[in-house]
Amino acid sequence: MIRITVVLLLVAALTACSTFRFPGVHRITIQQGNVVTQQMVDRLKPAMTKSQVKFVLGNAVIDDQLEADRWDYFYSIQLPNGDVIRKILSVYFVEERLSHFIGDFIPTDEYDALANAANKN
Secondary structure, three states, X not given: OHHHHHHHHHHXXXXXXXXXXXXXXXXXXXXXXXXXXXXXXXXXXXXXXXXXXXXXXXXXXXXXXOOOOEEEEEEEEEOOOOXXXXXXXXXXXXXXXXXXXXXXXXXXXXXXXXHHHHHHO
């Protein structure tokens, strides 16, 4: 009786561990948040309106009423092998126009040239 209890507890403990993987079991890819690509970021131009930015990137994941001039886009994907990829993009507005953005995406040279031209005016 004790052996059966010990075996059942051991099996329950092994199946509850996330690191234990049964061979041949299909694992799915889990996506969460907004998918933001480099091509989408390249379409952002300085002085775009909020509606234009929303058209390019979609709705922001976090709607913070205290930071109405900042939109945050989060994207994470958990791969079947257990790796997690996270991307973050924060878009800032000044007077309802796109000012700049920061995050895991590097703007292309075209964006830099347009931003420098906008700052000179």
